[in-house]
Amino acid sequence: MSPRTSGWIMKQTWEDLLFLHWSVDRDWLQSMLPPQLEVDTFEGKAWIGIVPFEMNQIRFRGLPSVPFASKLLELNVRTYVKYGQKRGVYFFSLDASHKAGVMMARNLFHLPYLQAKMGKKSDGKQISFWSSRTHKGVEKADYHIIYEPLGTSYEARKGDLDFWLTERDRLFIVRGNKVFQGKIKHDRWPLQKVDVAVLRDTLSHPYHYSDQVVTHFSKKVTTYLWPFENVTQTGKPLHIK
Template identity: 80%
Template sequence: MSQKTSGWIMKQTWEDLLFLHWSVNRSWLQSMLPPQLEVDTFDGKAWIGIVPFEMTHIRFRGLPPVPFASRLLELNVRTYVKYGEKRGVYFFSLDASHRAGVSIARNLFHLPYFRAKMGKKREGNQISFWSSRTHKNANKADYHIIYEPVGEAYETTKGNLDYWLTERDRLFIVREHNVYQGKIKHHKWPLQQVDVAVLRDTLSQTYNYHESFITHFSRSVTTYLWPFEKLTKTPGSPIE
């Protein structure tokens, strides 16, 4: 990772991560976004992704990992957007298995996290990952997927679709009509091809899902997260 990591506030390791993406109509996707953000496209196509993974070694800067809160499972639905010349990720939802982690993310970072009952099981290289949303007053969403990486790991090349879908260094949220960015740094994803079987899915129905999807797998990457910055007013001001 060429960028300096000074100033980060949280460190995490993401493990057994699957990217499952499908293309969608650009105009439809724009209607799903806050008006402050613009759909980002690759060769004219807009994309939505579902990303299940395990998060471990979670800690805030200057503090040791908390034993009962240093790992969780997560399942997010995301897309790719622009704010001016800045490109990043926008999350429609993030389901997680840890009640306190969900509460912190919703209240401190204002991200759309939801509590869920989740599980992960590995048999050899095959991973079974399942989730059932339990968050009060939230839409129900169940997801069960089996995936198995195949072939050797490789690094993405800038200009290719797999690089465009995976190598993002910021996320956006919109709160009270203001746009905020949160920067994320990590080494380039070590990606592998992956065989996938979706066994149950009531999560993606809202997002024009179709089975012509593309997939990538990454075994592990360590990430650093920075405080959110407000972009619509004074850059560098902390999230309110």
């Protein structure tokens, strides 16, 4: 990547990533968000996504990857929001397979990471990914999906739904009355069409899951993350649910 990556604090590689999105009622989704954030929409539709993938080569800037701590599986539930003129991702949950990684993400970044038993297998074509949440004090959630990428990869065009659902360069968290953003940069997703079979799913039950889903696959990107910064807008009214 170019020098625009200067200042990053963490580098990761994401592999075998699936985007599975469905549209939901905008007003209902707004009621699920912190009042500081506003639902972002594409042509009037609000969206929720489930995203399973493998994360590896994790390292902090200036430090090497640690073999036993540099790889994990992740399964997140996300949506798309606005804060002022900024657009980004908001996570409802991020299940992950590495206990220490979950603790670090919760304590350092205040992200809703949850411990889960997870597995992934691939025969070179199909990918089988499963997760069973084990985090104490949190409702259980199971997910098992098989997906197979098809055809050649392409880059989404700006202005298309494919681009809107996948190309985001920041995420938001809300703590108390303060809003923080974390910037993320990577090359454009190499997207592919994908066949998907959901074998077991209690993860999406709270989120008005629809069988009318939009799916994308991406084989691999290297991602850079920046420190969270306080972007709270003072003296302006918060969004009302």
